Amino acid sequence: MKIIVNYDFTQQELLGKTDVFEVAEGIGLGELLRMIDAKIMEAGKNKCVDTTYKTTLAGGQLNGCVVFINGSAPEKMLEHKLHDGDNVEFVYGFCGG
DSSP states (O other): OEEEEEOOHHHHHHHOSEEEEEOOTTOBHHHHHHHHHHHHHHHHHHHTOOOTTTSSEETTEEOSEEEEETTBOOSSGGGOBOOTTOEEEEEEOOTTO
16 A cells, blocks of 8 residues: 655655655555654765664654654554555744744
């Protein structure tokens, strides 16, 4: 299935604005975030950019961001099962925003 990912400003320098991930049926959001983080870290390594504050997870928890799926933040976020065509967006709260 295809999941559309819209990156926040913090990730765009490494990955661009949007990406499409082909994933297995029934994948959870946490699994997708680990895939995204691997892509962020690889791009950071290739471009010599520190990715400490660009990844989505830190220690198994969200790394200062809110994740919206189709415009809403789901309960039990990391366990949330994704569906074909879901649209995932990241919002990082800097300076209280």
